[in-house]
Amino acid sequence: MDDIGVAVTIPDTVRRIVSLVPSLTEAVAATVPEALVGATDWCSHPADLDVTRVRGTKNPDLETVVRLRPDVVLANAEENRPQDLAALRAAGLAVWVTRIETLDEAFASLARMFLRACRTGRPAWLDAAEAAWRRPAPERRRTAVVPIWRRPWMVVGRDTFAGDVLRRLGVDNLYAGHAERYPRIPLAELVERRPDLVVLPDEPYAFAPGDGPECFPGLRCALVSGRLLTWYGPSLTEAAHALPRALG
CATH class of the missing domain: 3.40.50.1980 (Nitrogenase molybdenum iron protein domain)
Known part of the structure; x- marks a missing residue:
């Protein structure tokens, strides 16, 4: 199940990933760059990202996404439109949707995404990010x-x-x-x-x-x-x- 409770069938080995979310694109590029084959026009990091562009988060070029034959498409419940994700599922693609509204949800969701959707290990940068935020909130508000x-x-x-x-x-x-x-x-x-x-x-x-x-x-x-x-x-x-x- 992805973050919105939809069952997603993912192959045991993931070699081709399309990301429809800039932050997820950066995360994949930092973890399994060889698997990233498509990203939106708004995916600006890393600066040297060289993959097929599929327009925007709200108006992805669905035909291009399908032609890229991804093992999984990464999306987000806030960033992407349900009708676009439904069309990709109807075309036979596996679509993994994240839902992230807090820092703690981000850490948990990203860990699950890499394990379940990308079929890779937990990235070291995720451990570093959690450690960086593991501190008490300031007393002054x-x-x-x-x-x-x-x-x-x-x-x-x-x-x-x-x-x-x-x-x-x-x-x-x-x-x-x-x-x-x-x-x-x-x-x-x-x-x-x-x-x-x-x-x-x-x-x-x-x-x-x-x-x-x-x-x-x-x-x-x-x-x-x-x-x-x-x-x-x-x-x-x-x-x-x-x-x-x-x-x-």
């Missing part, structure tokens, strides 16, 4: 809002991996209790809540020094790497050390 888009403004809401990463670093998302995972919130409301931090990642919207902080006068803004905040894979080790510095 701060509040934050985490915009991920503007025009319209959208923020991180409930049950998100980014929210859990920040929580582990002593930063409490003011919209963690919202009914939606990525709600649209008027800018005026974000400013009026007076968070201790406005966390501005560089993806999916590319917030930058001249694009974002000017909207939050009088508030402390922290520009952070979206990859370190939202990706689950080898970047987790770096994130444990780099994010606290970025948050200040």
Whole structure:
């Protein structure tokens, strides 16, 4: 069973993998690079990745994926559309879907994915990532809002991996209790809540020094790497050390 409870038939030996999730692509490339044959256009790590591109996470080129004859397709319940995954299953492909909303889920899900879906051992980088995050949460706690888009403004809401990463670093998302995972919130409301931090990642919207902080006068803004905040894979080790510095 994958993370969403679907039974997946995987061959005993996996030689061809297509990944439809950037963070999973980086994880596979760091573990069994010779098996990775396809990835999305958004899969930017490693920088020298040389595989067939299959368009985006939300609009994969299904015909190309099928032509690649993967032993397994790796996907994610949030990143990929159910109808695309159903079409790949209907074409006879094994599709392994991850569901990751917390750091602990990331460690467990990735370990299962490599063992069950990729038919390989537990990677050393996963041990290093777990060790890097095995520390008590800071005693000092701060509040934050985490915009991920503007025009319209959208923020991180409930049950998100980014929210859990920040929580582990002593930063409490003011919209963690919202009914939606990525709600649209008027800018005026974000400013009026007076968070201790406005966390501005560089993806999916590319917030930058001249694009974002000017909207939050009088508030402390922290520009952070979206990859370190939202990706689950080898970047987790770096994130444990780099994010606290970025948050200040």
